[in-house]
Amino acid sequence: MNTVAVVGLQWGDEGKGKVVDLLSLEMDGVIRSQGGHNAGHTIVVEGKEYHFHLIPSAILHPHVKCYIGGGTVVDPRSLLNEIEGLQKEGISLKNRLFISPYAHLILPYHQLQEQIQEEGASPIGTTRRGIGPCYEDSVARMGIQLGEWVDIPVFKKRFSECSERKKRFLESMGVSSFDSKAIYEEYATFANFLKEYITPFENLIYEELKKGKKFLFEGAQGAMLDVRFGTYPYVTSSCTASGGLAVGAGLGPQSISKTLGVMKAYSTRVGNGPFPTEFSSKEMASFASHHQAREFGTTTGRKRRMGWLDIPLLKEAIRLDGVTSLAITKVDVLDHLERMKVCVDYEGGSYPSFYQGDIGRVKPVYKEFEGWKKSTKEIKKLEEFPKNVRIFLNQIETLLDCPIELVSFGPEREKTLRLS
Structure with missing residues (x-):
């Protein structure tokens, strides 16, 4: 296909x-x-x-x-x-x-539930958009599909059932009840606007x-x-x-006949959770600033945590996704570095026999690469990349045993090279 x-x-x-x-x-x-x-x-x-x-x-x-x-x-x-x-x-x-x-409807009480959970003792660092609670309701068979939502008589019945259950749940968490009538009326109006799609x-x-x-x-x-x-x-x-x-x-x-895996030339994550190669404060000071690297979340505006490339985790991802080729992005963010590091394993040779729940305890084994100290932003073909960029890309291909198909070195469409 x-x-x-x-x-x-x-x-x-x-x-x-x-x-x-x-x-x-x-x-x-x-x-x-x-x-x-x-x-x-x-x-x-x-x-x-x-x-x-x-x-x-x-x-x-x-x-x-x-x-x-x-x-x-x-x-x-x-x-x-x-x-x-x-x-x-x-x-x-x-x-x-x-x-x-068949998609499910996010309602205001999903966002309220997630806000309460995120303000508790063990926050995940979610976007607080109600995504998780909506999926919870879907699995618990107390969600509302869009097909039900745009059929107003069906929506009225389903919303009455689901919102009453949710009210009791939120009240058990110490939250005062929400205005079901106002939510129903607003979302019935939304349904009329969106049902054509x-x-x-x-x-x-x-x-x-x-x-x-x-x-x-x-x-x-x-x-x-x-x-x-x-x-x-x-x-x-x-x-x-x-x-x-x-x-x-x-x-x-x-x-799906082909899977293209997209990766940055370094690592980032938003929110809480383990990050084995996260920069130390000294490394962060010598790396590009969040503004220079454009590392703010599109959804939340939060600063992204930043770190070095992690080969063991990328190998896991390639296996999980059945990746057939790679796209490596934001190579230009590394342009100013004299040296950079790539995590090639974890201490004790723990890759590939590790469980993701242990990631917070692993210690990276790094390989250093020389930087190129030249701008890549005006590159038109692979041969124009500084030698050390080509060495870096070749090493990534070798370490991951997966070909690079695309290289991106700026946010604009034209700042992309197709290698295969």
Whole structure:
């Protein structure tokens, strides 16, 4: 099949949005099938920044149809803001944006529940967008699917049942009850605005794939945030692996023929949780500042924690995702360094026999590389890269036993090289 999954190999924020934007030029459709508006993509086109949270960034290409799959959770207020923002820019969504009725509805009480949890003794460092509680309700069979939501009589009945259960739950946590009537009325209004986009498209895509149409599965977050195999409990609430993207789109795993894993030339994560290669204060002082490196969360605006590349964790991600090639981003952030480090193993040779729950206790074994001390921002072809950039990239390929397909060295579309 003519399909590719684009997945993050670290803790999210790897630059997937730019890669999706680039590859979607060749696609007929792009599918986002897990997570919610906790994800954030920033695309720069002709000097203008576009920020996406749920709508696939391929919506900027007029020929591409965009799909939000049944594995996602949807906040209608946030989605409406995205839609209105795109329409103000003259971007048409008519017959181009389709949302699965199997996706679940995020309601204000989900956000309230997450806020309470995050203010407790053991915060995860979530975006407080209600993503986790919505997935909890989905699994507990007390959630509301979008197909139920846009059928107003059904929504009224389901909301009455679900909100009463949620009220009792929140009251047991010491939270005063919320205004069910006001929420129902507001969300019934949202349903009338958004119902034109909600349609069961799963079989349509299946038939299109059989005809040879090209589709891209757009991953959100990253492998180390996977709900099952990430750095638990400091993870997201959905399956971020390539297999989860197919299932979340209502398709079988054979629907994905190629998987492109996206990684930064260093590591970052937002929120709490283990980070073996995190910079010391001295290393942070000599690295690029958060502003220079553009390391603020698109969704929360929080500073990202930063550190060296971690080969053992990347190998885990490549296995989990079935990665066939790599895209390495933000090489330009390393331009000023005289030397840099890459974690090639953990002390005691613990890779590959380690459990993610032990990641907080491992000690990295580093290999040092010479920097190149030259700007890469005007590079047009591989041969123009400084010698030490090429050595660095070659070593990454060798250490990961996976070919690099794309190299990115700036936020703009044109600052990308395709190597294969």
